Every structure is written in C-alpha cells, then in structure tokens.
Amino acid sequence: MIYQGKQNIWSDYQKEIPDDHWYYVRSCIRQNFFPASEKMFMEICRNVLGKDIYENEHHTTCGGIAYHCDTIPQETVMTIVARQFALMTEAGYENYVASCITSFGNYTEILETWNEYPELEAKIRELLWKACRKEFRKPKHLAHSSDLIYKFRNEIAEKAKFRLVNKETGEPLRVVEHIGCHYAKMFPSKGVGGAEYPYVLAGMIESWGGNVIDYPERRHCCGYGFRQYHVKANRGYSISNTHKKFESMEPYKPDMIITNCPGCPYFLDRWQYVIAEMEGKTYGENGFGIPVFTYEEVAGMVLGYDPWDLGLQLHQVAVEPLLDKIGIEYSPEDKYKGLNKKDIMKPELPSGIRCF
C-alpha cells in the first residue's frame, strides 16, 4: 500500500521534458570541480543520443550563488537571468537546460515570481534593455540536465556495457541518491517526482540495475549552505550536516552515492576525507570511503567510458573498489596522467582514508 501511495504521488509530479533542441548553460561549481561531467553530458546527448544541445560562449553565471550569499540584490540576479534568456532567444531556442541545481531553482523562482508579479518582469525587461539593449522570450520548457538523462535513462540502459550490479554476487548495488535542495524543495511541481519522493535519480538507478536505499536523513541538505561554506569560519556547519547524513546512511551499507547537484558530490566526497582525518572514521568497506558520483559519471560508467575520461581521478574518495565490484576495467598507472599520458606527478595519499 505504501509503495502504491508513493507511485501515485510520483505520477502527480511528472514534468514535460521535450525530446530535443536545448539551449545549455554551464554551472559555476561543476566547471571547477566536475568539468568532465559537463563534457560527458554533451557527449551523451550529442553523440550517444543524437540530440541537438547548443551552447553559446557569451552565457555566464546565473548569479545564483552570489544571490544566495546575499551579495547582490534580487533585481541584479533577475536581470542576469533575463540576459541568459535573451541569448537563448537570439539563438532561436525555446527549451532551456541548466547544468546547476541552484540555477534551476533560481530560474524557476524568477519565472514564478514574474508570473505572480508581472510589473516586476516589466521592470526587469526595462533594466535589461538599458544595460544590454537585449530583449527576451521566456523559455517554453525549463529543465535541469539530470531531467534529460532521466528522460533517456532507458535508452542509455539499452546501450549500456555495465549494470549497477555486483559482478561476483549478481546482486544489485545499494545506491544512495541525493537530490540537491533547490531542485524541488522550493517548487515541488517543477521536479520529477516532487520534493518528498523525487524520482529523477531513483529512476536512473532502477533503469541501470541498482537498488535505491531509503534512509532516515535521505532528504537532509548536504550542508553547502552558501555562506556557510564560502566563509572559512563557517565550515563547521557544512561538515556537520554531511556527517549527519553519513551516520544515518551507514547502517544500510551503501556501495555508492549518486547526486544531481554540483556542490553536493564535492561536499559528500571531501567531508568524508576530513571526517577520516579528524576522527579516523570511514564509512565504506576496509578503510575506504563511500564513492560519490554525478549522474553523468554514472551514466558514463555504465556506457563503458574510461573512468579517467570521466574525471573520477579528481575525487578524494577512491572509486576503484566500486569499479572492481561492477567489473569496469581501468588502468591504475594512467589515473593521474595528463593528455597523451603526460606525467604530471601524483597527489599525496591522505592518512585517514584509503586511496590510490
């Protein structure tokens, strides 16, 4: 009965995601920390699925992080977003896809606010004209890039070389999914599955052979908190929230974590390293951590891309135990090589958590 109830709720929160022709905007955080994930998104959409995804060099930040750090007024972030929409309009697109969850939340908040307060939209149009001599149409469809991978999850499964299955036991891997707060907590109807039972990542896990873990703090924030991370004095907030999540998921023995937000995989990965250094505690098997992935990294892994082309060497928590569990081959000696196998040395190994 409970499962059927959840299914009903999911069916109430399905969004329309067009098949093709998207205007793509990059993420402040992902470009820095998970650059290969953005590359893989384009690779999957264009070359695996044959879709039209357009990017323009002139687009910029949406201003979302600065806005949520309270450093710019709301009129400023709205006008930056209006400029992004103008670039989409000039390029002849009407479907808008953002790489960042906070951007997705920011765009949603702004579009909803303009719907509620048309005089504010008119004011922003005037400000954009004054600053940039640009005009815009609002997107017909707004999506987060995880929405697109979700939509095509079964096509990806059909082309997959690997499944999220333990090759020794044949059992599905135990997968924690973590949804970025700004995906659906503000506007539940804008995310696949809503805020309480978001299905965007669970759908990928199920299609690719894994089992979704339900645990008490599943919906708790990763602890980014904007100013609570970017100001050094506040980072105790950030690690405390990550710690709370790991303590809660630990009894369920997750094999891996999949995320759809730019910041969450960084914090869930790096704070495991810090917890190990501070307290000697690790959450994976045999002194390892629990590897944390973006959804593009997981899609790339099941499609059979080289793990080092996916950027998995930039994780602090070792991914090799999971690759071995699935049966994905990799070259240990190439992990930290540059282009054309250029030797660029190796990182030091941490003392509290096992790494390669």
Add this chain to the structure above:
Amino acid sequence: MGKLYDLLKEDYRVKEGLNTCINCGTCTAICPAAEFYRYDPRKIVDTVQRGDDDEIEALLKSDTIWYCGECLSCLTRCPRKNGPGLVIMALRNLSAKLGYFVESEKGRQLFPLTRIMTGNILKYGYCIHPDTFSWEDHVESGPVWKWHTEHLEDSYARQGANFRGKGPGILREIPKESLDELQRIFDVTGATERIGTIEKCSEAKAKEMGMTLDEYYRYTFEYSSDDHFNND
C-alpha cells in the same frame, strides 16, 4: 507597524513567504542550521510578523539572521505555505542595504563574501573560478585538489576543459563584451551601489576595530567566536 516593517513588506520574498505564521515550529524542526547554531527560524518569522521596528532593527543587527544556509527546506514543509528562508533573505538584503550588517560577527562576513562573489562574476563571468579558489583557503578539498591546482592547465586539459580558451566550453574565457554587459547590469540594478555600501561600511568598521582593511578581510573570513553553537 513601523518603517522597517514597511520596507520588508515591499520585498516580494516577504509577500510570498509570510502568510500568518501559526508558530508550529515545523521550519525549526526541519532546519539544518537550527541543529547546528543557536537558531530558531520560527522566532524570526514571529518577530517579523509582530511588526515592531525596535525588534526588527535588533534582528537586522544580530548574528541570528546570518545562520541560515538558504537550502529552503522550510518551504516544502510549512503547513501555511510560508517561506522562513525567503523572509531571512529579505532581512539580510535590508541589513546589507542599511549597513546594519557590520554590527554582528556573522554579518561582517558579508565583506569577504561580496569581494569573492561579485569580484569573480565581474572578472570571470562565474561565481567560482580556479584563480580565486586557493587550496590554502580550502584545505578540506584534500591532497587531490592540491595536486590539481599545482597542475591546473594539464589537469583541466585532461578533463576536456577549454580553460582560459576562446569559444564555448568549460572554464572558457568569457568575451569582454559579455563581461561589460554584466558590469552594466550591476550598475543599473543596484549591485554596484550595494558593493559600495559594503565596502564603505566595512572600511569604517575595520577602522573602529583598529585593523587595516586587509587584516579585517582575513579576520572576518576566518574568525569564529564560540558562542554561536548549540552544543556549547
């Protein structure tokens, strides 16, 4: 109702986020900040809806409004469809605008934050950039990130980035005409004026505290007193 309350009510985030709070405390129960800091969003919303200007002014000058992480988990769960997080954002905006932020330790952090965020947007077109995300200020990013920053060009090339390059792609150089447009957006929408307010008020506070502006920057970025936390 007072002048500060009227200013807050002009903000659409208060219009949308405050529809008669019933003080049930669901927001506090779900709040990641309330678990860590001595912080209670229910009380903040209650103070604002009472409309007493003296109480609101005290709030605008306090550490309290700066504890929230703006995850907005409270919006999902409030049975009255309030948004305590949105009310906090409006309070912070007013505190910055009026220069009240310098009266609290957490408020003063707006100085380094503004320099980092607005500086990055106007110079690089994004809120975060490798040139200003130093490993020394982010040791939690681990030895792998130290290695990455020591081999930045090679590491980003291996990841498929167009680092500092022309044309589209990851971490490309944003064309000058686009950066100029961002500057003009800042000028006409109040961001440039806001940066000026933050700088001017912080400069005065640094002088009052007997520090140079550079010392004040490091101090506000790094120092945390012990009286913010729940478990102390």
